[in-house]
Amino acid sequence: MDDGTEPGFNRTGAQSSPLSVHSMQLYADERVPEEVSAPDEMPDGKEMAAVRCDYAVEAERIGSVPMPGVLTSAFTAVVSKLGARKPEVLVDKLGERLAFERIGVRLYQALIDKAAALATQQRMPFSVDDLQRLRDDELAHMHVLASALDSLGADSTAQTPAAAVSAVAISGLMQVLTDPRTTLVHCLEAMLIAELADDASWELLISLTAEADQDQFLPQFRSARDNEKAHVRQIRGWLQTVVLGEAR
Numbered sequence: 001m002d003d004g005t006e007p008g009f010n011r012t013g014a015q016s017s018p019l020s021v022h023s024m025q026l027y028a029d030e031r032v033p034e035e036v037s038a039p040d041e042m043p044d045g046k047e048m049a050a051v052r053c054d055y056a057v058e059a060e061r062i063g064s065v066p067m068p069g070v071l072t073s074a075f076t077a078v079v080s081k082l083g084a085r086k087p088e089v090l091v092d093k094l095g096e097r098l099a100f101e102r103i104g105v106r107l108y109q110a111l112i113d114k115a116a117a118l119a120t121q122q123r124m125p126f127s128v129d130d131l132q133r134l135r136d137d138e139l140a141h142m143h144v145l146a147s148a149l150d151s152l153g154a155d156s157t158a159q160t161p162a163a164a165v166s167a168v169a170i171s172g173l174m175q176v177l178t179d180p181r182t183t184l185v186h187c188l189e190a191m192l193i194a195e196l197a198d199d200a201s202w203e204l205l206i207s208l209t210a211e212a213d214q215d216q217f218l219p220q221f222r223s224a225r226d227n228e229k230a231h232v233r234q235i236r237g238w239l240q241t242v243v244l245g246e247a248r
């Protein structure tokens with residue numbers, strides 16, 4: 001496999017067939033829907049926005065946050081601190097972080113597999129041990145979150161709404177990592193997106209946890225956040241090394 005930037009016969013741009021540009025434009029113009037074909041009624045996105053707005057207003061919610069089957073004193077404290085109004089926000093966010101860290105383990109395993117496949121063709125800026133350490137950090141974070149949910153009496157195996165949405169958001173990254181055609185650079189860029197989200201999400205969770213007076217979780221959460229900051233630095237550094245190496 002080349003590094004993905006070798007010149008080739010790419011026909012996606014207009015420059016590959018300048019003589020066809022005019023006919024392509026005509027084709028697109030002819031296919032404007034009749035109801036907006038008058039010059040003063042050209043589509044400007046407002047109709048699409050109106051449809052999206054209607055659906056968003058009428059849609060059912062993605063899911064619900066399961067409330068603790070057993071009310072622990074810790075959860076009662078969350079309810080009381082947050083005014084008994086939205087204790088589920090903390091449970092939802094803990095579930096989201098747990099889901100993201102679980103998928104993070106799989107992302108790193110996919111990167112380890114990709115690196116093993118490419119190691120015979122290019123120099124890696126990291127060792128397998130480096131990647132395994134990052135993967136194991138994500139796994140450790142997942143267990144921290146499961147323990148936090150369990151100690152609140154919440155169900156750490158439940159998929160909360162935020163967890164479900166984050167799984168959809170990260171699914172594109174998994175596709176990049178597992179596509180046989182993607183290069184090391186493509187994969188490191190996908191990992192950087194995941195790690196930046198990890199870092200920001202731990203910051204938010206720490207603020208929410210402090211707000212709910214759940215200080216017993218903060219030391220481990222801060223340690224996880226510090227780990228994530230180190231992950232961002234490492235992935236960013238490796239990405240820079242590989243890209244600059246390819247440009248030379």
Ligand SMILES: [Fe+2]
Pocket residue numbers: 104138195198227228231
């Ligand atoms: Fe991470």
